[in-house]
């Protein structure tokens with residue numbers, strides 16, 4: 001298990017209240033640490049959070065708004081050097097409160 005895996009695992013423990021007391025903010029901090037650690041490795045894992053520098057997104061255009069978020073389309077230069085059209089979703093208030101952000105991430109992944 002690499003460092004990023006371990007950090008991701010600690011995040012899972014805090015999100016689910018396994019061994020430690022459930023704490024979404026601390027879970028988020030561990031997911032963030034794992035994403036930053038993993039960014040320059042070739043060890044990309046589907047279930048992970050990834051850190052993507054803002055300059056990898058070109059031509060960002062707003063395409064929709066919901067009650068809880070704003071959605072943009074962008075051309076993303078991925079770590080393999082290919083361009084992909086992707087959607088970016090900015091969840092309102094997620095700078096302050098991590099819970100809605102993590103809920104949305106796990107909802108979109110399931």
Ligand SMILES: Nc1ncnc2c1ncn2[C@@H]1O[C@H](COP(=O)(O)OP(=O)(O)OP(=O)(O)O)[C@@H](O)[C@H]1O
Pocket residue numbers: 063064065066067068069070071087
């Ligand atoms: N992957 C996507 N590709 C294209 N457009 C999208 C995508 N995701 C969302 N949109 C657009 O953005 C709008 C807002 O997204 P969404 O409905 O998910 O927002 P929300 O605030 O999370 O939810 P809601 O207001 O429905 O509770 C959608 O109505 C749709 O037009």
